[in-house]
Amino acid sequence: NAGVTQTPKFQVLKTGQSMTLQCAQDMNHNSMYWYRQDPGMGLRLIYYSASEGTTDKGEVPNGYNVSRLNKREFSLRLESAAPSQTSVYFCASSEFGRETDTQYFGPGTRLTVL
Amino acid sequence: KQEVTQIPAALSVPEGENLVLNCSFTDSAIYNLQWFRQDPGKGLTSLLLIQSSQREQTSGRLNASLDKSSGRSTLYIAASQPGDSATYLCAVSGTQGGSEKLVFGKGTKLTVNP
Numbered sequence: 001n002a003g004v005t006q007t008p009k010f011q012v013l014k015t016g017q018s019m020t021l022q023c024a025q026d027m028n029h030n031s032m033y034w035y036r037q038d039p040g041m042g043l044r045l046i047y048y049s050a051s052e053g054t055t056d057k058g059e060v061p062n063g064y065n066v067s068r069l070n071k072r073e074f075s076l077r078l079e080s081a082a083p084s085q086t087s088v089y090f091c092a093s094s095e096f097g098r099e100t101d102t103q104y105f106g107p108g109t110r111l112t113v114l
Numbered sequence: 115k116q117e118v119t120q121i122p123a124a125l126s127v128p129e130g131e132n133l134v135l136n137c138s139f140t141d142s143a144i145y146n147l148q149w150f151r152q153d154p155g156k157g158l159t160s161l162l163l164i165q166s167s168q169r170e171q172t173s174g175r176l177n178a179s180l181d182k183s184s185g186r187s188t189l190y191i192a193a194s195q196p197g198d199s200a201t202y203l204c205a206v207s208g209t210q211g212g213s214e215k216l217v218f219g220k221g222t223k224l225t226v227n228p
Contacts, residue, residue, distance in 0.1 A: 004157075033216075042118075043158075043203070043218040058215065090157055099145035099165050099207070103216065105157035 002026055004106035006091050012112045013081045021076040021109050023091030031094045032074035033103065034058075034066060036087040043090065049074055050097055081113045116141045116208050120219035127194055128227050135189040135222045137204030142182050148216070149178050149189050150203040158203065162189070194226045 007022045025032065034046040035058075045058030049068040063085060065077045074093075078085060088110050092103040117140045127133050137147070146165050150158040162171045162178040164187070170179040177190040191198060201223045205216040 040220065042220040043205075043216075045215055048215070092158075097207075100163070102148060102160040102163045103158075104160070105150075107157045108155075 004091055004093055004104055006089075006106040006109050008109060009107070010110050012114065013078075014114050015082060017081050018077070018079050019081065019111075020078075021089055021091075021111075022073070023075065023106060024073045025091075025093040025104070026072065027093060027095075027104065028071070029093040029095050029104075030071070031097050031101075032068065033092040033094075034064075034074070034076045035090045035092065036060065037090060037108075038087050046076065046089075081111075083113045085111065086113045087111060116144075116206060116217045118204055118206055118217050118219035120202075120204055120222050122222060123220070124223040124225075126225040126227065129194060129196060131194050131226075132190070132192050133194055133224070135191070135202050135204075135224070137187040137189070137219055139185045139187075139206050139217075141208060142185050143208060144182065145207045147178075147180050147187050148205045148207075149176075149187075150205065152201045152203060152221070154200075161202075191224075194224075196226050196228050199224055199226050 004025045030051045033048040035043045037043045047066040049055045052071045091106040094101040094103045119138045121136045148163045149161045164180040175192040180187045201221040203221045205218045
């Protein structure tokens with residue numbers, strides 16, 4: 001039982017390049033989330049998916065797209081990377097979004113955009 | 115807009131000391147409040163979740179309290195150990211934004227010295 005896994009762990013991009021961050025969970029959770037963590041800013045929600053087939057914007061969605069491929073997988077795509085997207089990206093999942101449901105986090109992807 | 119503040123930003127204590135971390139939030143309409151731990155270069159680990167109708171939760175040496183009306187929570191750590199050294203994050207989910215949307219504080223970095 002691996003929990004929430006993310007690939008890659010590290011990535012360096014040049015401005016304008018595109019890439020997809022992958023996330024998978026093996027806990028049969030319905031809800032999945034993408035956050036970014038920046039020094040001095042804390043964690044901020046980018047997008048979330050309350051259930052398979054649905055996605056919704058969080059606090060900072062500009063410059064990103066997401067795909068809920070199936071119940072297990074939720075990907076985050078940067079179409080044209082910018083230096084402002086240099087950050088640590090975390091994927092998380094929860095059984096649902098009920099008040100009793102905690103979120104489980106992956107180990108993160110450290111992205112640098114030059 | 116919900117804002118979460120954690121004080122102090124950093125705390126250094128000798129081993130064995132009891133300590134309190136503080137979290138405050140501006141909108142009392144919350145589903146729950148969660149405390150997480152983050153080790154350097156790692157993801158977040160859930161410590162305690164307090165539902166809006168609850169006053170406190172306990173797990174081992176950790177006790178978290180919630181006073182929704184005043185917008186405050188505390189995390190009490192008893193008999194601190196060097197292994198407790200980490201960043202502690204407080205997060206709330208709000209009824210307006212949906213229970214999925216966690217708003218995080220910037221964290222308190224705790225160092226427990228042997």
